[in-house]
Amino acid sequence: MVSQPIVKQQGHIRTxxxxxxxxxxxxxxxxWFLSSLKYISALxxxxxxxxxxxxxxxxxxxxxxxxxxxxPRLNLYPLCLMIGGEIGAICLKWLINIPQLTFFCxxxxxxxxxxxxxxxxxxxxxxxxxAIAACVIPFSTAFNSGLGFPVRVLTAxxxxxxxxxxxxxxxxxxxIILMENGIAQVDLPCSGMKSLWTGTVFxxxxxxxxxxxxxxxxxxxxxANLLFLVIANIVRVLALVVIIEVWQQxxxxxxxxxxxxxxxxxxxSVITWIFLQKVPRxxxxxxxxxxxxxxxxxxxxxxxxxxVIVLGLIGQIKPSQISPISLDAIALPPAIVTENLQLTxxxxxxxxxxxxxxxxxxxxxxxxxxxxxxxxxxxxxQSHHPPELCFLGNGFKVDNMKSKLIxxxxxxxxxxxQDGNLSATYWFQSDQDTTDDFISRIWEHITHKNKTWxxxxxxxxxxxxxxxxxxxxxxxxxxxxxxxxxxxxx
Numbered sequence: 001m002v003s004q005p006i007v008k009q010q011g012h013i014r015t016x017x018x019x020x021x022x023x024x025x026x027x028x029x030x031x032w033f034l035s036s037l038k039y040i041s042a043l044x045x046x047x048x049x050x051x052x053x054x055x056x057x058x059x060x061x062x063x064x065x066x067x068x069x070x071x072p073r074l075n076l077y078p079l080c081l082m083i084g085g086e087i088g089a090i091c092l093k094w095l096i097n098i099p100q101l102t103f104f105c106x107x108x109x110x111x112x113x114x115x116x117x118x119x120x121x122x123x124x125x126x127x128x129x130x131a132i133a134a135c136v137i138p139f140s141t142a143f144n145s146g147l148g149f150p151v152r153v154l155t156a157x158x159x160x161x162x163x164x165x166x167x168x169x170x171x172x173x174x175x176i177i178l179m180e181n182g183i184a185q186v187d188l189p190c191s192g193m194k195s196l197w198t199g200t201v202f203x204x205x206x207x208x209x210x211x212x213x214x215x216x217x218x219x220x221x222x223x224a225n226l227l228f229l230v231i232a233n234i235v236r237v238l239a240l241v242v243i244i245e246v247w248q249q250x251x252x253x254x255x256x257x258x259x260x261x262x263x264x265x266x267x268x269s270v271i272t273w274i275f276l277q278k279v280p281r282x283x284x285x286x287x288x289x290x291x292x293x294x295x296x297x298x299x300x301x302x303x304x305x306x307x308v309i310v311l312g313l314i315g316q317i318k319p320s321q322i323s324p325i326s327l328d329a330i331a332l333p334p335a336i337v338t339e340n341l342q343l344t345x346x347x348x349x350x351x352x353x354x355x356x357x358x359x360x361x362x363x364x365x366x367x368x369x370x371x372x373x374x375x376x377x378x379x380x381x382q383s384h385h386p387p388e389l390c391f392l393g394n395g396f397k398v399d400n401m402k403s404k405l406i407x408x409x410x411x412x413x414x415x416x417x418q419d420g421n422l423s424a425t426y427w428f429q430s431d432q433d434t435t436d437d438f439i440s441r442i443w444e445h446i447t448h449k450n451k452t453w454x455x456x457x458x459x460x461x462x463x464x465x466x467x468x469x470x471x472x473x474x475x476x477x478x479x480x481x482x483x484x485x486x487x488x489x490x
Contacts, residue, residue: 018308026109086312135204221275221279236260331485350385355382398415411427411436426458429483
């Protein structure tokens, strides 16, 4: 018979291995956080330190770190949060690879692990504070890394559709809105990303201060909160677009830009707080018998350590990708005479990322056609961009744009610039498909991560007709060359 001290010692060893396996299995996301600290501003670092200290003091003051068992026990909700956080981090890494979200899952999962050694009633009280920390800490270093663009796109589409319903001509292309009187871009301050983040932190703070329970009712309030914030931001952008592009009053829009954002946020937060009053509070008095019974609860969690080790090993695996840097170059046919152009500082900074894209910027001459061309090969959507944003950034006026089927195989976007004096076109091309929609390019990255895509963006020196034989032959030559290059690599 094994003595009680030996059994207890074995339990301690299993606990040490469990905690070590958890942190080693998530070391990849923890390393990202440490490396991102070098980019954080001094002010943000001070604020982050204050917030973390405050949260730790609150947790310690309420004995949230007081463990009641040295070995893990079967607490359903903490166990689900722990395993769900790990699986969520792995899935997010493979799907969209936004480090802030994976670190968010790591913090929640770590608190789930802590809950296996605590009384569940005590663990529940600290869950709200942990959720606040999970929202604050990851986004304090690099807030808008891949998150702001989808929100801007949705906002632009919603505003364009609303304007169209009022018989105002408007077409959304990614995060810009084309109108008869001009073009409006949904920039980063208008994206609503920060208001979504701040509103979520506000809801969590109110939940903690009012001791509201986290459950299905609270989840419904959280969803409603996000919807209120999104609607408030859409109304704000809609009002600004109408003031600038329809009424031609940019000075008034500049004055109202910040107040409209503040008013919308306050309105959404007040409505959310009213809804939060329907969520029940934590029970103040707890049965004295319940903790004793809880301590006597026995469960077999011998399977947990192997599961954590397996998930940790899976987390270390990087998604299988074909590095676009393996493409030495995309050599265009002799019919297209080219010479290399230097990237601008902004372009060089954008393409300097871990995906190591192949970037070629060229000056070309093909019969009577001439202009500049940018080709970017990458398997990461974050290395690509909607070229119309570059045209705007370089001072070109975008008159209109439309989807165009060129040469039977190329689904491209055709643009008219500078009051119709210039033309441009672009498309995204893989070894099998083409698309002019950047959102489709992002979706392809999620569903077919091992695909290399090439962005082809062409700016002509003159106004051109997309239906002309010259344009058709020119586009076909580029398409066939890129297709041949990609298929060789596959």
